Amino acid sequence: MTPTRHPSDAVLADYASGALRSAFSAVVAAHLEHCPHCRDEVAALEAVGGALLETLPESGLAAEGLERVMAALDEAEAPAAPAQSTIERIAFGRERFLAPSMGIRKAGSGADGELLYLLRLPSGQKTLPHGHLGVEFTTVLKGAYNDNGALYRAGDFCEMDSAADHQPHVVVGEECVCLIASERPMRMTTRVGWLVQALTGV
Amino acid sequence: MPVRPSEEDVDTAGLMALIASSQDRSAFRTLFMIFAPRVKTYLIRHGAPAEKAEELAQETMLTLWRKATYFDPQRASVGAWVFTIARNLRIDSLRRERSAVAYALTVHEPEASTVTPQTESEIAQTQVRLRSAISTLPPEQLEVVQLSFFEDKPHAEIAQQLSLPLGTVKSRLRLALARLRGLVGDLA
Structure with missing residues (x-):
């Protein structure tokens, strides 16, 4: 099943030009693995990048640069093993349980305090109502959830900004796992939310 | 030489x-x-x-x-x-x-x-079309495309640098990218 909810053109352009911070880039990459349509879009933007590169003026190179590279060709290492999936390439910490069968695995935080984490929620779980103080990207890896009347299934991508409050609700039948990058911690809209946030740091 | x-x-x-x-x-x-x-x-x-x-x-x-x-x-x-x-x-x-x-x-x-x-010649033709489109982009569109691909700046900073409203930068970029993207053809 191919995803039906995609990153915006602007997000794909930032991804292709390499302007996204790594946490956000990873969430887009996870969507691309599920989405042939967006992979073609990114390839088209990279073709634009290639054409722009070809039209750049040339910088002078160090006189011995080419010979140095030519000499290094023989020692060039064999190519790395075939790429693993995005999730396998991220070093996540141990899972911390928020409740039985509800856990979070963080992958450290970026230079500007942005967070990247895996969130696992059980079938039927309603999250606490919350908003965001900055941008949040989500790619669903497993299961599905409803949010503001829209259904997000495995492979789907969701971008939230600071304007909206929401309360995702996991569809009954299967647990839901998401890869999430957020610019800042959430903005909890209830007291219970504040307490959970104090305990988990998201 | x-x-x-x-x-x-x-x-x-x-x-x-x-x-x-x-x-x-x-x-x-x-x-x-x-x-x-x-x-x-x-x-x-x-x-x-x-x-x-x-x-x-x-x-x-x-x-x-x-x-x-x-x-x-x-x-x-x-x-x-x-x-x-x-x-x-x-x-x-x-x-x-x-x-x-x-x-x-x-x-x-x-x-x-x-x-x-695609075929190799399709891809080669696309690159030729792209290069010529880039050389004929209106200068104000070319400027935002180059800043966005080559200077790693958030759009807000590009807007500041060019003394333009953010919305203008975004719409110029969208126009220029849509035009260039269109030349790559419908892959999907």
């Missing part, structure tokens, strides 16, 4: 095939002379000091040599492929320098590749 080749009269995909099939050094030399000086410019525009840009341009070309067998001429142009290698090296090198925070993430975005294959 050899004549500096230009990518316009060189079959770059053919040279890649020679490298992949028989580690052809003279093919590599030609590609180096086409791409390394431009990759260096790309990195300098992104704020790399000249020496670092030189080093990363060399590393980009070494990566092209090492991964030559992965290049698929039906899924990307050589230019697009080199662009993604240089982009990934730039991102990695920036991350390494910034990652005193021990950001536990090493993502190597895959190199350029479409899902939908």
Whole structure:
């Protein structure tokens, strides 16, 4: 099943030009693995990048640069093993349980305090109502959830900004796992939310 | 002094095939002379000091040599492929320098590749069309596209630099990218 909810053109352009911070880039990459349509879009933007590169003026190179590279060709290492999936390439910490069968695995935080984490929620779980103080990207890896009347299934991508409050609700039948990058911690809209946030740091 | 080749009269995909099939050094030399000086410019525009840009341009070309067998001429142009290698090296090198925070993430975005294959000549024609479209973009659109691809600046900063409202920068960028993107054809 191919995803039906995609990153915006602007997000794909930032991804292709390499302007996204790594946490956000990873969430887009996870969507691309599920989405042939967006992979073609990114390839088209990279073709634009290639054409722009070809039209750049040339910088002078160090006189011995080419010979140095030519000499290094023989020692060039064999190519790395075939790429693993995005999730396998991220070093996540141990899972911390928020409740039985509800856990979070963080992958450290970026230079500007942005967070990247895996969130696992059980079938039927309603999250606490919350908003965001900055941008949040989500790619669903497993299961599905409803949010503001829209259904997000495995492979789907969701971008939230600071304007909206929401309360995702996991569809009954299967647990839901998401890869999430957020610019800042959430903005909890209830007291219970504040307490959970104090305990988990998201 | 050899004549500096230009990518316009060189079959770059053919040279890649020679490298992949028989580690052809003279093919590599030609590609180096086409791409390394431009990759260096790309990195300098992104704020790399000249020496670092030189080093990363060399590393980009070494990566092209090492991964030559992965290049698929039906899924990307050589230019697009080199662009993604240089982009990934730039991102990695920036991350390494910034990652005193021990950001536990090493993502190597895959190199350029479409899902939908095309013929080599379609891809070559697309690159020619793109280059000529770039040279005829209205200057104000070309400026935002170049800033967005080559200077790693958030749109808000580009707007400030050009003394334009953010909305104007976004709409110019959208227009220009849609126009260029349209030339790549409907892949999906």
